[in-house]
Amino acid sequence: MLFKYKTDYEKIAMGLLSFIPDLDEVSHLKEELTWYQTETSRQLYLWKNSSGNFAGVIGVELNKDYVIIRHLALSPSDRNEGNSFTMLTELAELYPDNKLMGTISTSPLIAKWEQTH
Numbered sequence: 001m002l003f004k005y006k007t008d009y010e011k012i013a014m015g016l017l018s019f020i021p022d023l024d025e026v027s028h029l030k031e032e033l034t035w036y037q038t039e040t041s042r043q044l045y046l047w048k049n050s051s052g053n054f055a056g057v058i059g060v061e062l063n064k065d066y067v068i069i070r071h072l073a074l075s076p077s078d079r080n081e082g083n084s085f086t087m088l089t090e091l092a093e094l095y096p097d098n099k100l101m102g103t104i105s106t107s108p109l110i111a112k113w114e115q116t117h
Helices: 007-017 026-037 081-094 107-116
Strands: 002-004 042-048 054-062 066-074 099-102
Touching: 002 081, 007 026, 007 042, 007 054, 007 066, 026 042, 042 081, 054 081, 066 081, 081 099, 081 107, 099 107
Parallel strands: 066 099
Antiparallel strands: 002 042, 042 054, 054 066
């Protein structure tokens, strides 16, 4: 289940975002969190696995007709295509009138997800 980011989740979000190779430095992580918080068109969601633990994070930029998935990361123990697809499906349900699109790094996963939906 996806949960909209709140400052209470800052350490959890930073931990999950740190699994993204470009975001392994604390200063860069804080910049990314600030980036998501400064505009209403940007959202960060945390994902809880079936055990009820926060295990994933997905960062998006909202536009009129589409949602760009900027970041998607899962904890190592939950890292699999099925969980990634679950996150994308839940995101699509939050924005039913928008098409999901990706960046260079997230597009391959979104293309695979689209083939199954």
